[in-house]
Amino acid sequence: MTAQTLYDKLWSSHVVTEEADGTVLLYIDRHLVHEVTSPQAFEGLKLAGRKPWRVSSIVATADHNTPTDHWDEGIKDPISRQQVETLDANIKEFGALAYFPFKDKGQGIVHVMGPEQGATLPGMTVVCGDSHTSTHGAFGALAHGIGTSEVEHVMATQCLVAKKSKSMLVKVEGQLGEGVTAKDVALAIIGKIGTAGGTGYAIEFGGSAIRDLSIEGRMTLCNMAIEGGARSGLVAVDQKTIDYVQGRPFAPKGENWDKAVAYWKTLVSDEGAQFDSVVELAAADIQPQVTWGTSPEMVTEIAGIVPDPAQVKDPVKREGIERALAYMGLEANTPIEQIAIDKVFIGSCTNSRIEDLRAAAAVIKGRQKAGNVKLVMVVPGSGLVKAQAEAEGLDKVFTAAGFEWREPGCSMCLAMNADRLEPGERCASTSNRNFEGRQGQGGRTHLVSPAMAAAAAIAGHFVDVRHF
Amino acid sequence: MKAFTTLNGLVCPLDRANVDTDAIIPKQFLKSIKRSGFGPNLFDEWRYLDHGEPGMDNSVRPLNPDFVLNYPRYAGAQVLLARENFGCGSSREHAPWALEDYGFRVVIAPSFADIFFNNCYKNGLLPIVLPAETVDQLFKESVAAEGYRLTIDLAAQTVTTPSGQSFAFDITEHRKHCLLNGLDEIGLTLAQSDKIRAYEEKLKAEKPWLLA
Numbered sequence: 001m002t003a004q005t006l007y008d009k010l011w012s013s014h015v016v017t018e019e020a021d022g023t024v025l026l027y028i029d030r031h032l033v034h035e036v037t038s039p040q041a042f043e044g045l046k047l048a049g050r051k052p053w054r055v056s057s058i059v060a061t062a063d064h065n066t067p068t069d070h071w072d073e074g075i076k077d078p079i080s081r082q083q084v085e086t087l088d089a090n091i092k093e094f095g096a097l098a099y100f101p102f103k104d105k106g107q108g109i110v111h112v113m114g115p116e117q118g119a120t121l122p123g124m125t126v127v128c129g130d131s132h133t134s135t136h137g138a139f140g141a142l143a144h145g146i147g148t149s150e151v152e153h154v155m156a157t158q159c160l161v162a163k164k165s166k167s168m169l170v171k172v173e174g175q176l177g178e179g180v181t182a183k184d185v186a187l188a189i190i191g192k193i194g195t196a197g198g199t200g201y202a203i204e205f206g207g208s209a210i211r212d213l214s215i216e217g218r219m220t221l222c223n224m225a226i227e228g229g230a231r232s233g234l235v236a237v238d239q240k241t242i243d244y245v246q247g248r249p250f251a252p253k254g255e256n257w258d259k260a261v262a263y264w265k266t267l268v269s270d271e272g273a274q275f276d277s278v279v280e281l282a283a284a285d286i287q288p289q290v291t292w293g294t295s296p297e298m299v300t301e302i303a304g305i306v307p308d309p310a311q312v313k314d315p316v317k318r319e320g321i322e323r324a325l326a327y328m329g330l331e332a333n334t335p336i337e338q339i340a341i342d343k344v345f346i347g348s349c350t351n352s353r354i355e356d357l358r359a360a361a362a363v364i365k366g367r368q369k370a371g372n373v374k375l376v377m378v379v380p381g382s383g384l385v386k387a388q389a390e391a392e393g394l395d396k397v398f399t400a401a402g403f404e405w406r407e408p409g410c411s412m413c414l415a416m417n418a419d420r421l422e423p424g425e426r427c428a429s430t431s432n433r434n435f436e437g438r439q440g441q442g443g444r445t446h447l448v449s450p451a452m453a454a455a456a457a458i459a460g461h462f463v464d465v466r467h468f
Numbered sequence: 469m470k471a472f473t474t475l476n477g478l479v480c481p482l483d484r485a486n487v488d489t490d491a492i493i494p495k496q497f498l499k500s501i502k503r504s505g506f507g508p509n510l511f512d513e514w515r516y517l518d519h520g521e522p523g524m525d526n527s528v529r530p531l532n533p534d535f536v537l538n539y540p541r542y543a544g545a546q547v548l549l550a551r552e553n554f555g556c557g558s559s560r561e562h563a564p565w566a567l568e569d570y571g572f573r574v575v576i577a578p579s580f581a582d583i584f585f586n587n588c589y590k591n592g593l594l595p596i597v598l599p600a601e602t603v604d605q606l607f608k609e610s611v612a613a614e615g616y617r618l619t620i621d622l623a624a625q626t627v628t629t630p631s632g633q634s635f636a637f638d639i640t641e642h643r644k645h646c647l648l649n650g651l652d653e654i655g656l657t658l659a660q661s662d663k664i665r666a667y668e669e670k671l672k673a674e675k676p677w678l679l680a
């Protein structure tokens with residue numbers, strides 16, 4: 001048999017039927033659901049008189065609209081509240097394997113909640129009406145975001161109409177330097193391939209630097225695959241993957257566990273498997289990253305400067321940079337370390353797991369946020385992450401430094417709730433998108449790792465966490 | 469789903485690369501639990517000078533005269549001309565809903581983000597990929613000539629300019645068939661229920677933990 005990539009294996013084992021043009025019905029094992037992209041899908045089912053095909057595939061939570069403070073007061077915005085209550089009602093009517101509603105202790109960002117519950121398993125196909133579903137590829141699962149029509153389609157049929165992507169291997173060999181994290185690797189890769197570099201591909205991340213990452217680091221990396229244009233990111237299964245999954249609430253037990261593990265161990269790309277494209281980076285070259293523009297590919301290293309559009313020949317690119325600098329309120333050639341910030345956001349499905357919070361806390365222990373920084377929000381990814389952090393005393397470290405310790409949710413990653421930037425405010429953020437208006441209309445977002453965000457909060461401007 | 473066969477439509481050129489779905493429809497409008505009514509808030513932050521929130525009367529909001537969609541010559545446009553990586557970012561289907569609700573039926577660009585591209589087909593909106601040079605040519609022609617229209621023929625897979633120049637585009641047979649006939653994809657899939665059940669039987673035997 002010819003050598004197969006991990007993607008080939010995951011794909012072919014889920015094909016139900018295939019048409020002559022390569023369109024397949026792909027079987028979906030796990031369907032994660034949140035309040036923003038599901039109401040129209042449930043309504044579609046209702047209107048057509050259809051029922052979910054397999055309710056036990058559905059795991060749901062409310063995360064985008066939920067507030068991160070004053071939970072006793074409920075959700076104040078009536079439109080947000082209606083959306084969350086609509087999910088409550090839909091789950092009640094249609095059912096689910098599990099639902100973690102607003103205020104439940106298992107509630108959290110859908111991409112943090114799924115893995116920590118063991119609802120995401122190696123070898124699964126995982127979909128969610130959310131582009132960052134790529135996160136779950138960290139477990140050797142084929143995971144990608146879908147639109148609401150597809151949410152309805154998966155609910156009704158347990159399948160997705162899909163076509164196979166091309167495959168790309170992004171190989172990072174060597175050892176990452178001290179203070180360089182999975183987030184920096186992700187941003188460095190996007191800086192290299194561009195935000196459309198992975199369009200049409202499923203990316204597998206490989207190489208010794210990726211194998212050395214923790215599972216949480218791999219989730220951060222796969223989470224950002226979509227920012228490089230790839231609907232899905234993948235990392236091969238190894239012992240770390242299996243250890244992470246073991247004992248979680250929805251992980252297989254007993255005899256099933258042994259069977260599952262035997263299968264999961266095959267979820268690697270075979271020796272000699274061919275990829276349509278290969279990109280290589282040396283881990284030792286990767287420095288802490290900071291974005292300066294309005295797209296994740298507009299990124300440089302902490303020692304870098306804001307680029308000068310006058311130096312760029314391609315007119316579409318040049319105009320893009322000019323528009324980004326105007327929006328960001330930045331001058332060409334400004335050293336990144338001289339950019340002062342107004343707010344800091346530590347959270348989102350990219351960087352709100354326990355390791356992220358530990359990394360941020362380690363940087364600030366015993367220090368105070370800078371006077372020019374108006375607000376530092378630390379938003380854990382889920383209720384379980386929050387409880388763990390509090391058990392370790394991290395919340396005390398944050399509050400002692402003048403940071404705010406909040407309830408879990410998406411929060412200022414996309415500012416659908418009350419947490420947002422005011423026009424012109426500049427933010428060091430551990431989230432994944434620095435688009436215009438993403439964190440609030442007119443808000444200016446710089447993407448960084450948790451350690452870099454924490455260091456910036458203390459310094460009042462960006463600073464190299466390695467010399468901090 | 470709405471069928472798409474042919475269209476002769478006014479072209480609106482949006483000369484920006486990497487237009488993301490946050491720009492196409494900002495998040496505050498995602499709180500709606502409906503599928504329609506997003507058109508007035510398409511490109512909200514670029515189109516209006518004030519901050520938009522759900523429930524506002526959009527007809528009295530101050531328009532940004534510099535945004536191309538507001539130029540009187542592009543009123544009623546049905547074909548959006550765009551640059552590379554159109555529709556990147558969030559998977560929100562509200563983006564094609566907003567474009568369709570506004571009146572667009574076709575988006576032409578050198579490249580699209582995958583999820584957005586896929587979402588378009590589910591809503592009778594046809595995304596067409598043409599080579600960058602061709603898109604560039606269409607940009608120049610549409611800016612030069614007021615009232616510039618393109619003819620799109622899905623069955624023939626062609627885009628034709630007013631001067632009669634034709635460009636071919638690709639589409640998978642499956643998508644073309646569904647779009648031409650306005651088919652309900654869920655119904656089509658459910659017609660294969662026995663195959664899905666057979667797959668699940670196999671799954672039960674081979675990977676029992678997945679159905680537990």
Ligand code: SF4
Binds near residue numbers: 130
């Ligand atoms: S944290 Fe941000 S990117 Fe992640 S699911 Fe929530 S809104 Fe989307």
